[in-house]
Amino acid sequence: MPHIVNCEVLTHRELAPGQFRVALQGPAIASEAKAGQFGMIEVARGYYPFLRRPMCFERILADAFTVLYKLEGEGTRLLSAFLPGQMISVQGPLGNGFPIESNLTRHIIVAGGIGVATFPGLAEALIKVCDTAPEVVLAARTKDLLLCEQDFREMGCKVHLATDDGSAGEKAYASQVLERLSPAPGTRVYACGPMIMMRETSRVALEAGAECLVSLEAQMACGDGVCLGCVVESKHESEGERMIRVCCDGPVFDARMVDWEAHNFAYDP
Numbered sequence: 001m002p003h004i005v006n007c008e009v010l011t012h013r014e015l016a017p018g019q020f021r022v023a024l025q026g027p028a029i030a031s032e033a034k035a036g037q038f039g040m041i042e043v044a045r046g047y048y049p050f051l052r053r054p055m056c057f058e059r060i061l062a063d064a065f066t067v068l069y070k071l072e073g074e075g076t077r078l079l080s081a082f083l084p085g086q087m088i089s090v091q092g093p094l095g096n097g098f099p100i101e102s103n104l105t106r107h108i109i110v111a112g113g114i115g116v117a118t119f120p121g122l123a124e125a126l127i128k129v130c131d132t133a134p135e136v137v138l139a140a141r142t143k144d145l146l147l148c149e150q151d152f153r154e155m156g157c158k159v160h161l162a163t164d165d166g167s168a169g170e171k172a173y174a175s176q177v178l179e180r181l182s183p184a185p186g187t188r189v190y191a192c193g194p195m196i197m198m199r200e201t202s203r204v205a206l207e208a209g210a211e212c213l214v215s216l217e218a219q220m221a222c223g224d225g226v227c228l229g230c231v232v233e234s235k236h237e238s239e240g241e242r243m244i245r246v247c248c249d250g251p252v253f254d255a256r257m258v259d260w261e262a263h264n265f266a267y268d269p
């Protein structure tokens with residue numbers, strides 16, 4: 001059941017150029033949130049900007065949660081100005097979150113850029129339920145943009161780094177690293193990042209007979225299923241409808257459901 005609550009900023013730090021972590025005190029949200037869910041953050045009081053901004057929960061504690069975010073535009077610029085002690089209104093928890101199943105033989109997280117933001121909480125949940133740390137492929141354009149490497153290592157995850165320019169780890173795309181890790185039936189791959197990276201990652205996983213879950217992004221207005229602003233095309237028809245809502249049907253989907261070819265990759269950053 002989503003709440004709208006004022007959360008106190010506990011800490012707020014720039015981790016890398018343009019990439020921040022904010023910790024928010026919010027027991028009502030934290031006590032119900034699960035990995036893969038998100039909150040709609042009010043970045044300013046009043047009518048500008050009018051819409052809240054969707055952000056995943058990075059880590060979920062007993063009475064607080066963290067959010068990892070990248071400066072994109074006006075909303076995230078305003079968010080970055082909040083200081084410890086100030087209050088931020090958050091609506092959440094929203095969305096479906098990741099299913100956690102202990103009967104799989106292998107779990108591989110594949111994170112591209114700021115897409116990593118949803119995964120520390122997932123790694124913690126997998127360790128708790130499955131008693132085994134997932135492997136992590138951490139990919140970004142360049143070394144400075146690789147986030148959470150230490151956090152995953154401290155959890156006991158085996159981390160594989162990849163950068164587009166070779167400044168850290170392999171000079172490779174995330175999907176190429178995944179291919180070398182030889183996913184197989186019994187493996188579940190979890191991917192979040194740019195659409196083209198999720199398309200390629202899911203292709204590699206599915207061709208190998210593994211399962212693949214993707215956490216999608218879309219521009220959102222309401223965050224709870226009403227405005228249809230966040231729809232993406234699905235391969236499957238449900239009740240005569242081929243559009244799925246990222247906010248409430250997702251953001252986590254079985255990669256086989258997503259109609260990757262219907263997406264216009266020309267508009268991706």
Ligand SMILES: Cc1cc2nc3c(=O)[nH]c(=O)nc-3n(C[C@H](O)[C@H](O)[C@H](O)COP(=O)(O)OP(=O)(O)OC[C@H]3O[C@@H](n4cnc5c(N)ncnc54)[C@H](O)[C@@H]3O)c2cc1C
Pocket residue numbers: 038053054055056057067068069070071072073074075076077114117118216217218219220246251
């Ligand atoms: C479920 C969900 C969870 C998310 N979690 C995170 C997170 O944990 N950390 C994080 O940094 N970002 C996350 N995002 C993306 C984040 O919501 C956008 O980056 C943010 O809303 C941009 O707001 P802005 O006002 O700074 O930029 P705007 O001025 O609104 O936009 C700047 C640029 O970003 C693009 N953009 C805006 N919103 C989105 C969006 N939702 N998805 C893709 N592109 C967008 C615009 O088209 C424009 O090109 C998430 C998005 C979704 C849907």
Ligand code: FES
Pocket residue numbers: 219220221222223224225226227228229230231245246247248
């Ligand atoms: S954001 Fe309104 S329906 Fe998804």
